[in-house]
Amino acid sequence: MDIVIDNLPFLLKGAYYTLLITVVSMFFGLIIGLITAIARLKGNRFFRTIARVYVSIIRGTPPLVQIVIVYYGLVDYGIELGALTAAYIALSINIGAYVSEAFRGAIQAVPIGQTEAALATGMxxxxxxxxxxxxxxxxxxIPPLGNTFVGMLKETSLVSVIAVTELLRSAQLLVAQYYVYMPFYLSIAVMYWILSTLFTFILSVIEKRLSVY
Amino acid sequence: MIQANDLSKSFDQHEVLKNISLKIPAHQVVAVIGPSGSGKSTFLRCLNGLEMITGGTISVNDHLLQATDNKKLRQKTIHAIRQDTGMVFQQFNLYPHKTVIENVMEALIVVKKQSKEQARVIASQLIMRVGLQEKEEVYPSKLSGGQQQRVAIARALAMEPKIMLFDEPTSALDPELVGEVLKVMKELADEGMTMVIVTHEMKFAQDVADRILFMADGQIVEDSEPRKFFEQPSTERAQRFLAKVNEF
Structure with a gap:
């Protein structure tokens, strides 16, 4: 227990990166997802096809593979990204596909009469x-997005393979230093759990805010 | 004001409207009645481009829409037509995420590019006109059907339409709420608004309309004054329809 407390600042820094990567990827993922959803529903054939292929590829390949392609694969084409940048890019593109599915379902769930009423007023x-x-x-x-974001938070652990010192990698580094496993892995598990719970809580607050009507 | 020439509408192979031609002058109140599936609502929706005609032409306030128009021209014409027409739907279709006054302000801000303050003043007047001034800040879900429909009328009026289209405005209402909506509509008619009303309210059609269009099987079967239509319908189809309506 003492070694965990001694190294808590280091672990908290890892938690900070986990949170940072999650929030940044969520932000860009939301934008990508919204554009993709609209392209699939309202775009012409060209944009519809692009959007569909994008979602299909992302959902059909492991996120770990997507991450190594962005970080290591692009080097072959002269594109050398920092580890953190690569993490942002790979995860934003990844989550964007899932977000677009959530948005697509939601947009379709809004009754057609709403659009007609708006058009009839001259919009x-x-x-x-x-x-x-x-x-x-x-x-x-919001509810399906909440699931996606909590999933995202946990998936950030994958970027430890490209040497981004987020939670998992901070623990791995400490394990390598002290040769004990359980205390470090257990503490990061607790941290992930706290973060997930926090996320779920924030989303439920937002959901309440939005359901004033 | 409205002129249709050989207007037709098909969904795939199914022909819903067949060669409809008519003229509706300004300030006329027209009630469109007929059995369900006769194409009344489709006809109304063709008037503001919610359905695109597949044959003939339609002219609304001098904006001519032809079935042969290319997509770009068509969109432009329909957009112009919608500036001059207001529509009220059977299911009200108020924006649930906006309050009563925001519902009425929305198009003023988005389409007419008015400031929020300007829009609020106009919206407030219209809401008063339909008798809902205490409900301005309320969300539609808190209103009765009749109140919602009155807000929908105020929302349509905000754009200062030359023509008002009503698609069975009282069909989704509890019987005791129908009167308050019809009252607002009658006031509009008395002020000289050009109105096309698809309705099942025979009494209202008889009292308020200047003209009855009786539709069946995608055609206008009878086009006459209310008194003549209800007392001496000239076609057998209309006689049968009225006999059914009056059965109870």
Missing amino acids: TEAQAIRRVVIPQAIRIA
């Missing part, structure tokens, strides 16, 4: 989507 299709459909869809999408 363009784009205005109707932005002002009427999306705000309602976001609320519908």
